[in-house]
Structures are given as C-alpha cells and as structure tokens.
Amino acid sequence: MKARTRQRLSFWLLFSLPLAWTVLFLILPYLSMGMMSFWTRKFPLFVPDFQFGNYIQLFSDPQYSAVIFRTMKIAALVTAYSVALGYPLAYFLVFTIRSEKLRTLLYMCVVVPLWVSYLLRAYTWKIILGTDGALNSALLWLGIIDQPLDIFLYNQAAMVITLTYIFIPFMVMPIFTALERIPSNLIEASQDLGAGPFETFLRVILPLSTAGIVAGATMTFCLSFGDFVAPVLVGGPSGTMVATVLQSQFGAALNWPLGSALAAIIFALVLVVLQVSSKIDRAGRVSMG
Amino acid sequence: MHKLMWWQKSLVGVAIGTLLFLYIPVAILILFSFNDSPVTSFPLSGFTLDWYRKVFANAALLQSLVNSLIVALSATALTIVIGVPAALALDRFEFIGKRLFTNTILLPLSLPGIVTGIAMLNFYKQIGLPQSLGAVIIGHATALVGIVITQVLARMEKLNRNLAEASSDLGATQVETFFHVIFPNIRSAIIGSALLCFTLSFDEIPVTYFLTGRDITLPMYIYSTLRRGITPEINAIGALIVLVSLALILSSVTMLREKK
Amino acid sequence: GELNILTWEGYADPSFIEKFEKASSCKTTSTYVGSNDDFAPKLAAGGGVYDIIVPSIDTIGLMRQAGFVEPIDTKKIEGFSDVYPEFTKANDVVAEGETWSVPLVWGSISLMYRADKVAPKPDSIGVLFDKKYAGKIAMWDDKSSIYWAARLLGFENVYDLTDEQLETVKAKLIEQKPLIRKYWATAGELTELYANQEVWLSNTWTGLQSKEVNALKKGFEVVEFTPKEKAEGWMDSMQLVKGSANTDCAYKFFSFMLSAEGQCGIVGSSGYFPVNPKVVSGCLKGEEAEAKKVNNIEFVKSLVMWQMPARLDKYLEVWNAVKAAP
C-alpha cells in the first residue's frame, strides 16, 4: 500500500464517525432550525414556506427588541459584576497566596459550586432574597430595618445577583490561568525599571490577563444571555428574557417558526460575540508569545 | 511583595468576600435540608432528617435520578467514543474544514443551550427520533463532545509527538501504538473530561427540557418541582448532590491538572 | 399493557392509580403539565409518547384541530352516560358529530386574599388592580388574565374580543404590571408565595390552594370569594392521543376514572368537583357534597365556562406582549 493511501485510510477510520455524527446531530439541526425560521405559522400549527415574515415581525414588534435589549443589559451587568468580583479573587489566589497547596485548595473551592446543581444554585437565592428570606432576617436582626423589604426578589436585580453568583467561577477560572501564566520575571522587570506594585499591576499584570478576562466574559455573557432558569425562579413580572420568549414560542405560543427565527438571531449574536472575543483574545495571545 | 498596599488589601477583601459569597447559598441549602418546615423561609423551625427520608422514599425522584445516571453515563460514553477518534484525527491530520469542524463542535458550549435544544427538537422530530431519554442522550453527547475533543487534543498537543513516531520506529503498528503509547498518556485527560461531561450532562437543563419525553431526568424533576413550589426534599437532594459533586470534582480536577 | 398520561399533578395520585393498575394490569406513567399551553408543544414534538392527555375544556378543540387526538367510542366507557350532560354534550367535547373527550373533573376560578391584610373585604376583580396592594398581588401566568381584565372592563364576550378591546385589555394588564409581585405558574408556587409572605392577593383555582395555604398554619388565613363580575369555570377531560398503541388500557382508564374509585380519588387529591355525581355518594356526604357542588348544576351555569378563544393565537400574542413589556 502506498504511504498516502495508508494515511487516507487511517484518517477516515478515525474521522468518519465523528464527522457523520456531527453532521447528523448537530449541523443539520442548526440548519433545519434556520430553515424553519422561514416557515409560516398556520393555525393551529405551521407549514413549510420561504418568507421573511418571522424576521420582519421580530424586528418590527418592539416587544422582541425590548426583550433582546433587556437580556443584553442583564447579561452585560452579570458579566461586569463577575469580572469585578472574579478578578480580585483570581488575583488573590495567584499573587497573595504563597503556598501552592493552599492555592490549589482554594481554587478548587471556587470550582466546586459550579458542580452543584445549576437549578439549586439559582433557587437558593429565592430563599435568601425573599421577604421572609435570609437577607431580610439578617437585616431585621441587626436592626437596620424594622419591616422586611420586598425589593430584593422578583426583579431584575435578583436575576443579576443570581446569575453573577452562578458565573463567578466561570470568570475566575480563565483569569486564574492567565494570571498564573504571567512569568514572574515580567513583574520583576517592571519593578526593576522603577514601577511600584500598583503601576506594575496596571501596566503589566492587567494587560497580560486580558485574554483570561475575555474568555471568562465571553462565556459568562453567552451563557447568562441564554439563561431561562433565573427569570422563572427569581425574576419578577419585568424579568422576561430572550430564553423565556423562546421557550414560550415553542410552548404556549406554539409558533415554532417565529421561535426559530428568534433562535437564529441569538445564534448570530453569539457568533458575533465569539468573533469579537476571539479577535481580542488572539491579540492577547500573540502578546503572550 | 513585602507589605500589602491599600489597594492590595481591598483586593484581598473583595476576594475573601467573593469566596464567602460563593458558599453562603450552599450553606443555606444544606441548612434548610435539616429544617422541619415544608416552607423554606426564616426563621428556622426545628431539626429534622425527614427530608432525607422522603428523598429515599420518593419513587418518582429516585426514578429521575436513575434516568439522570443513565443519561449521563451513556452520553459520556458516546462523547468518548466520538471525541477521542475525532481528537486523534484533528491532531494528526490536516484537512479542509478542520477549523470549521472544531469551531462547530465547540459551538454548543457557548451557544445558549436553549438554542441548541430547539434546533435538536426540531430536527430530531423530522428524522423520527421521538422525545425520549434516547434523544436526550444523543443531544447531550453531541453538545458535550467538544469538551472531550478539546481536552484530549490539548493533551495530545502537549504529548511529545515523537512518542508515536518512536513507537512505530520500534515496530509497532498504529493500533499497537494507540493502545500501548497514546492511550496511557491521554488516559487522565479522557477520564477528566469524561467526569466533566458526566457532571454537565447530569446537570443539563435546556437541551433536556426540549428533548425529554415522559421519562425525566433529575434536573427536570427538580425544575418541575421548583415550578410547583418548593419542597425541602429538594434541599436534601441538593445537599447530597453537593457531597457527590465534591467527590467528583476533586477527582476530575486532579486528573486534569495532574500533568503540566 | 402500559399507559402514558400527560396530565395535571394530583390527577394521577397513587392513592387511586394503584387500584387501577392492579385491576387493569395496565402500568401507568404520568407526566405533569403546568398549564394548558403545555399540551400542544409536547404533542407537536412527535407522536408515540403519550396515550392520554387531560386538557381543559378550552384546549380540547385545539387538540382536535391540530390532529393530535382521536374520536372516542363512548359506548366502551362505563358510566359515561351518568356524567353531567352539560359536559358530555358541550362544545368541543362533541364536534363534527363525534365525541372527542371524556370529562374528568371541573371547578371554578375565584379570587383569594389574606384576611389579615386586605380590608375592607373585597368583592370585585378591581382589587387586583388596586395600587394599595402594589407588590403584593399575584396573577396566574396564563392567557386567562385577559378574561379577568376583560370582565373588569365590562366586555361582553371575553372569548371573542375585538382588536380594539384587546388593546384596551393589554393596556390594562400592562398598567397592572407594577403591582404584580409574580405571575404564578402552578398551584404550589402560589401556595408558596402566600406562605413566604410574598403576596396577599391573587386569583386561584377554587378549592385547592386556599386549602393548602391554610393547612400550613403560618399564622394567617386566606379566604376565597367569587367576584361580582362572575367567576370562570373549567372542566378537564381526557383525550385519546392519535396513534396510541394502548387503546385498550386507555378505555379501561376512562371507565375507571368515571367510577366511584376514580371520581372519589381525584376529588380527594385535588379538591375539585366530580363530573359523575352518581358514584360519589360513598365519599362525599352532606356539607362536603355541597362544597363540591355535587348535583349543583346551577353553579355550572353561573360560571363563565371556558372556551377556546376564537382567535387563540391573537390572545397568546397579547398575553406574551404583556409579559414582555417592561
């Protein structure tokens, strides 16, 4: 057998199953979703068609753009808070904890909550933020308030808190990795050249950890953008997110074509986010040599 | 590196606060699993183990747990069967569309699960794959295979390329090389990513939501229970999940970080 | 044989289902919905999964139009003829000359409030729109909110509102949004909202939720009442899914659920009213029978019985728009 033939054969032996599987169970589903977004709703179900009505409806009815923007706002807030809390934590683990063992242990402590049921993590916040919840109980006990407040739960703030809580570990992990990868001699070089610790942080450490921030932020943004658990559990009447609408198009509203079109828009949005972040990331990675 | 400056102190403060923030809810979950009131609100009313007893007496919950185990185990097995050869092929061969393939297979990991779930629901229905645990297994395996591929690929890249060549240099065929040389060196990456897939599949909601039929998984059970109003049984099962995940995470994190 | 049922929680309680399984040797598996809107998507996603569904009377027509269900041979069902004819002959139960569903239970939807917080005693739907109770009101997350607002606004045929009327209803509901703490999705959720002091006022499935809230003894009582703008009535019935491979078991199940064991069982576990008054004498007596409106067909007539809205998708769109509004 010729060397080239042998190569081809082993390639196909390895790759045909993954390729076929991916095409059948992933790529075709995405494509068929795209196709269905051009179908027509026809009571009580829907029929194949090719028209842009669904997209026109999504772009013209302010109810949808309002929800998309609200969802983006919430996802952006969640991302911002996760960075604000996750970065110091990662920094603390990498630069303040001197013992390798303790660092690994604490790192695992950050990761562990990720593995507790997603639903339960969201739902606990209902217990904490409720009128009868832990937060109100604590404030009452401390004498800060004398009537339980109902401002904590069933609103967008509750969703932001819950999602931030859920996604902090996703943020800490890549930032931790990025910080850990910064060679210590770059920090020393900066000090050697006269920069104090704060200046070193701003000018060397922070820029060199952007790749980690971008990776964590992308993940957090995309996943919280698509979340439908928080609105159900802790969101209030004003907490409808894109995923809730999507869910209802495939559920109550029984308008799969419209839902598919909305999903296609989310798909495109996520691709844009991924593209942008990989641009930033690539710039960052090049700079890490 | 000598004394901490004000800004470093506040960083440390935020960091410790965040660590606590991560654990308060977990603590509350565990606390309420021992509280003897069906309503999860303060003040606590008394200690009980009833909720744990109820967990073990609740046939529907236990059935959903079994279903989840079946789903997670089967999906994980599939991700290995598909992911490992894919990673080997991606590592060894250059071909057209390689980047496209890698990006596509990773898509479900960043795309909101609900979109993937909808797409699958839609298409699986058209190819006559009814909503069922089987569909959920296929959906999970497809959505998660990217994890196995990336982890194994990363390990393969770190693995000295010469090892495979050395093996064939010493007379081993490709199959022998895989089993004697490649596999032992990527085993921990496979196990680590398998554990990760298992846990993610076990906890998966959006894809399952659309693909599950009358047999439901534990998260679906919890989801519908939560929608119907909470019962502290859920706190008990949550506390148990914390315990089990702790064991799983510890082993998988060690596996994945094991080799530099 | 086996039987897969898509139904409401409490409608397949082991207390009576086990008896059915033993008697029929049909093994049942039940899956629960939270809303009538859950039936169509489950069936639209492909057949072969469920044998029996239990939608409410406003939804059975949709099931038939969508082709999800088969007509029923009522002759094969014991006790079918004893069921209130107001139900067995109702619109959509009978259509195109065939019977499409087997009535199971019925009830009404009333208003509920916390006696210690809401004063004076309300008598109108208007209380759900009262700013005094801002942040303490819950509404069912269902298109039926439209009916409530429409009745408050005095519109006549709440199931066939004009576009103009729908716009008014939508505005009214959006105006109500800031007062709402939460749109409740399930009976249990509402119970919990009361128990956790989150809400004081809501609409409710008569019989079930007040019983559950008061049973918790949280130090307050909730009270149900029928508002002066009238209450809605509903009736849940069983339908046979098209292509079911288990029709034998399905018919056995229909018969069982109309028998004394089935009717007493479901009334006991859900708190709603039986559709077959003849068989419940063993379990419902005197005051209890009265509370469950046994043989009180006048009550049925006093209700605004649910129907499928003439323009269901328009109603759904309005309700979704209300929820999506800021």
Add this chain to the structure above:
Amino acid sequence: MALQPIVTLENVAKAYGTFTALHNINLEIGAGEFVTLLGPSGCGKTTTLRLIGGFETADSGRITLAGADVTQQPPYRRDINTVFQDYALFPHMTVAENVAYGLTVRANRKPPEERARRVREALSLVGLADKADRMPQQLSGGQRQRIAMARALAREPKVLLLDEPLSALDVKLREAMQVELKHLHQKLGITFLMVTHDQQEALVLSNRIAVMKGGHIAQIGSPSELYDRPATPYVADFIGAANLVPATFLGSEGGFARIRLPDGAMLSGVAVGSGEKLREGQAALIAIRPERLRIGESRHGLPLTATVVDQLFHGGRFQLELRFDQVETPVFIDVHRSSVADDGAVPQPGSRVPLSVAAPDVMVYAAEAAA
C-alpha cells in the same frame, strides 16, 4: 566508496506545502559508516532523517535500505531505529519496559527470556543496567539520552538514526557523551547517521560529513577533507573558524592563483578553492584558517600586515581580533600561551603586527559563492 551501501537516497525531494524542504538529494551511506548531516537550522537535516526513518514520505525519488526499496514503507516495516532529539522515552513505562518495547510488538515479539537478555545487554552497553526499574522522569538528561540509545539498539537495527542526540545536554556532559557515542559506534559496527548543527561534534565523531544548505547537500566528505579543502566559503565558515577576506582575482597558473587584497598586498600561489572558473579581475573571497596565520615574518610564508583590535583571554590561549587595512570584517587568530614566554609578548590592541601564511593555506573562491 568502497563500502557496501546500506542506505541510498536517489533524487529524493520533499516539499511542505509550497515550501521545498529538500531538492533532489542524493546520498549513499556505507555499511558501518558514521555519517553526519550538518547545517544551520532549517536546512533540511531532520527532514532527510525523517524520510529515511519513514516518518515522512518522499514526494519523488527513491530510498533503499540494504538494497530494498522502502520509499513507501511505514516506519514499523523498516529495519532502522531512531534516537530522537528529545529522546521520546515513553513516560508511562519504566526504563526496562521502554527498552523492551521494540521486542514486544507483534511484528517482532521475542520470548520473555530473550527479551530480558537483550534488555540487560542494551542497558549494560550504555552503562545503566542498575536503572532498569526507574521511570524516565527519574533520570538525568544524559541518562535519558543513553536509555534512548539502548531502546533503539535493543532492536539490533541495521542503521541507527540520531537527530541531534546530544543537543539537550550541557557542555561538559555533551563532550563526555560524544566520546561514548564514538566508542559505541566502534564497538557495534552498525551504521550511524546523525544530525547535528554542532560542527565540533561532527568533526570529532564522523567518518563522513554532509554539509547541507537550503535543502541541498553543499559538500560531503571526511572531516579533514571538509576542513582542509572546503568547496565553498560557506563550508569553510561552517566547519571550523574561517577568516574570510574580500580580494580581487588576478589570474591563475598551474592550478594556483594570484590575488590582490584591498590593502594592495599581492598574494600568489594560493589554492583555488571553488570548482567554478574565476575570471580575471573578478571579486573573490579568500579563506584562511586561524591556525594557519602566524605572527611574525617567515621566509616561506606570504607576508601580511594587520592591526590588533582586541585581545581576548581564553585561559589556554589568547584570541586576537585583527583588521587588515581597508577590510571591514575582522580576522581572528589564536595565540597559544605555551608559545608565549610571558603574556606581555601578546601584541596589544592598537599595535600593527606582521603576519605570514603559507600560500597553499590561502583558498580563493568566487565572491558570489558566499552568502
């Protein structure tokens, strides 16, 4: 070549994408020889070795091993073994398992006793019999290198390929291992084909050296052939230190040439290094080995004059950096301390010194041949 050829490459070419890594290589290696491929980074040394090992397939041309065409054969069908640059020891196997590996594969499974014997022999050969149960990570760099040798040798291959086998070791260890490698080759009598970019290593170890440049073989020959008669300034510079000075070719008589240096000095009777014909008046380049340049005048040598730029102390010798008038590139010569009574005798920077060189020790090349 008198020896029976064991490996031959005939017109072998290899491209990666659009980049041609090897252009029609021809090479014949005799049984028992120690041949080294030497050249700068990227010149195609590793590619040549990988083609012979079977890890890459030639785009065209033919490779034979002991007379049989192996061009299309996979590595596991070639009676050749390789010592990889970074050793490629299997990290999950003990030293003994590593060495035994090639004797346990299906195509070449040996009975346990024979396997054990050959592992023992191979390990004693490299002096590491006591490390059989260690894991590779527990060994030092030099020990790993030797295990890699043992693993390849346990297969008793006809040809051993070595890709920069010593480059990962530090200077002292590298020098010690060079000696070992040489002794091993002498003891075993099998063919060694080694890649290196260390000319010292190539000179010390090889029977023949192939100097490569940009995918070609620039010159092949014994160490002293290459050192004493480099075919191009490139080879002269690559093998050993060479002082390269521009000059003008004035003409030749009887195989010897006359040239003029930029400072006007005329040298005649110098050796013509390059194969190509030089034309009169053409720009040329002369190469002189540092040890051939002597300080002081000499009756037999050609007289030159240079200025001392710097004096570098190397312990056993001084290195003088000199400059000819009108010439940019520096010229280096060594002054051995055993030959200077007292360090004061070493010319100081700034001083002008007379130099002499024997005419045949000056080699002249066409200037284009440089680069």
Add this chain to the structure above:
Amino acid sequence: MALQPIVTLENVAKAYGTFTALHNINLEIGAGEFVTLLGPSGCGKTTTLRLIGGFETADSGRITLAGADVTQQPPYRRDINTVFQDYALFPHMTVAENVAYGLTVRANRKPPEERARRVREALSLVGLADKADRMPQQLSGGQRQRIAMARALAREPKVLLLDEPLSALDVKLREAMQVELKHLHQKLGITFLMVTHDQQEALVLSNRIAVMKGGHIAQIGSPSELYDRPATPYVADFIGAANLVPATFLGSEGGFARIRLPDGAMLSGVAVGSGEKLREGQAALIAIRPERLRIGESRHGLPLTATVVDQLFHGGRFQLELRFDQVETPVFIDVHRSSVADDGAVPQPGSRVPLSVAAPDVMVYAAEAAA
C-alpha cells in the same frame, strides 16, 4: 582594590526554607568594573544577583549601593537595572515602549522629548534603532537580548546586573554577542555584574571573576589569576581545562614541593596550589593545564610518559586522550595543526609518548580539597 566600591555585600546570607542558598557572602565591586559570578548550577549565582537587584531580601548581612544601605529597599527604589536571563520583555508593548518603560514610571517620568531621545540612543547603542516599532515576538533571540540591554541601559543605572544574558543564544551568536557586550562595557563605563556558567564567557569578558560553590565564593580574582593560580582543584577544573592526577606529597622546600605519581615518577620543584599545609605522605592531587604539557622530552621540563588512548579531530587541532600508568582519569592535551608538519605526526592511539612539563606549571593540592 583601588576602585571606589559601588556595590558591597557584607556577610550576606539567604536561606529558602531549610536550605541555605548563600552562606555569609562578602563581595565588593568597584565602580566601572565588569565582575562575573561563575559556578555550577545551584551554587547561588542567581540568588546573589536577586539580592542585589532587590527581588529577594537577605536573611542577614548588609548590601550597599554607592554607599547607601539598600538591604531593605524594594527593587523600584534601587538605582540598578537587570537584564533577565530570558529577557523578560513585555510582550504587549513594542520595542520602543519596552525601552521607554523605565522612563515613564511615576517615580522617574521623563518629558516626552527626553524619553524619545533616550530610547533612540539606547536602541542605537545596541544597533536596533530600526526595530522600534516591532513587537518583541517579531525579533530573533539575539535581537531580544539587545532590547533587554537597551531597556535597562535607558535608565542609565549605576550598576547593570546580567543573569546569564547570552545563555539562550546559539554558539555563533553567543560569541558575537560576547564581543558586543565587552565593547558596550568599555564604551559606557558603568559597572556590570554578570552571572554565567560558561567559563569561556567569564574569561573573555570580566575584569574579575568570582567562582562560587555551594553558596560560598570559592575564589575571586582576575581571569589570569584564576587560570594561572587557582586556589583549589575545583577552581582549576572549573576555569579552563585541567588535568587532575592523584599523587603523593613527599615534602616541600622553599615553597616548592616534591611529589610522587602513581606510576612511580618523582617530580620536584612543583608549585603548591592550595593555601592549607600539606603533610608528608599525604594524598595529593596535581593539576596541569593541557597547554603546559608538551609532547617530547625537554631539557628544562620534568619528564613524564603516557599512553595515547584516542585522537579526536577538531579541525584546527587534534585532542589527544592520554593515560598515565596506574591512573584512572584520562589526561587531555591539544596538538595544534600549525605545529605538526603533517597529520601523520600526531601520535596514534596505543603509542607511548614522552611528555614534559615545567615544574612551576604543576600545581599540587591536598586531595580532600577536591570534590
């Protein structure tokens, strides 16, 4: 030392956990000197440099810089700059930004024009003015090295610390950069303190070399002091090549000693290398530089006889591996080709050769001092 001391270490000690990396080091470096710390891996070179740079804090002792005690000062308060071993260029900044960095920090912010001027000057100093806008990744190893130099020099520090500045470069480039480094030091006149484990580099570049061993300074002095009068066999072996042969000390007269070699040869008048007193009959070690051993008999030299074991071709020279009778360790000498009429004159392996060495070129040490 005549020079004004710019850096002093007084009884400086440093331990990592239970491991003492430096034991009471004393060191004084004069302004403008080029001092090298030389020693094997792990001997504490980098630690010494890091203590001076301020990246580690001494456990005890005192470090001064230009007379001021800086023992407890952080790096950014020391008027010292460092060229790191792997350069530590900021990967997210251009070359110009890297070089300007030390001039933009708050403590030392220069006006833009001055900054631009100094960046330009520093870059021209290292010959890379045209690379200002490149990113570090776009440069070769040698270029990066020079940027690291420029970045440190732009600060105009009193002292420049260099931790193995050339070790990441390949041989040819390293040699070229050594020359550049030397010229730079001469041109700038600031103090250089360099760490290396390459003795050749240390010899060529330094005014003084401190040879370290296990956290101590074994000897400090000028290159020729160390080479010609090593205080211990350790230093003799570390600096340059030394042939170390066991011997027996027989006695001394007038500062010169008599010894007996294992083969029975008696040598008298040899130099006593070590400071400590040798007792009669004590086991000793003699050290002879390869270039001091000559083939052939000589009237003035001590006569020795050895057997040729191997002959290694190095281009410009042959290296002969010899063995004295009854001695295990080999002895190496170089035979330069300019001094052999024809390569045939190089003694062949197996032959016995007479050697001679001048008595003062043999140094004798107590045997314990070795290891």
